[in-house]
Amino acid sequence: SSSSPPPLYEFRSLLGDLSKNKLPPQTSGGDWINAIVKVVDENTVHSGSNEDDVIIILSPYTPEETVAVRRIISRYGTTTTSDGVVKNADKVIVLVNCKLNPLPRELIQAELVYGILPLMVQAKQQSQTTPSSPSPQEE
Numbered sequence: 001s002s003s004s005p006p007p008l009y010e011f012r013s014l015l016g017d018l019s020k021n022k023l024p025p026q027t028s029g030g031d032w033i034n035a036i037v038k039v040v041d042e043n044t045v046h047s048g049s050n051e052d053d054v055i056i057i058l059s060p061y062t063p064e065e066t067v068a069v070r071r072i073i074s075r076y077g078t079t080t081t082s083d084g085v086v087k088n089a090d091k092v093i094v095l096v097n098c099k100l101n102p103l104p105r106e107l108i109q110a111e112l113v114y115g116i117l118p119l120m121v122q123a124k125q126q127s128q129t130t131p132s133s134p135s136p137q138e139e
Contacts, residue, residue, distance in 0.1 A: 014057065014068040016043040026063060036067040044072060054092045061099035069095070073106040 015023075016039050023039070024031045044055070055076060060069050073079065076091040100107070 012043055015039050036064055037071050040068045040071045056094045059097040066100050070104045070106055
């Protein structure tokens with residue numbers, strides 16, 4: 001009997017199924033943070049997770065996702081402990097379309113590999129026709 005090869009990638013949610021994982025209100029302070037850390041650990045770590053080389057996080061922007069990103073970086077990214085010891089990254093962490101505001105301090109020294117600034121497009125406004133300029137029908 002042959003076993004199937006492991007999948008090349010997996011999709012997981014940082015916070016899991018929020019209909020099942022009820023988070024306490026943000027005003028509960030440490031309980032709120034601890035609840036998010038617990039949910040992130042349950043949803044990002046599984047048996048065999050050491051074979052994952054890259055973690056890609058898509059469009060984080062909520063306060064809950066800020067806590068989740070900080071947890072993942074502290075667990076798998078390059079960090080410096082309070083006594084100055086640098087722990088090298090276990091995994092490459094890629095944030096795509098990151099809108100965390102403020103940016104977590106763990107990301108201050110992150111390397112921007114590629115970025116696209118949003119383009120602002122405005123509708124062209126029709127200016128009123130003046131006697132010196134032809135009307136659109138005359139052009």
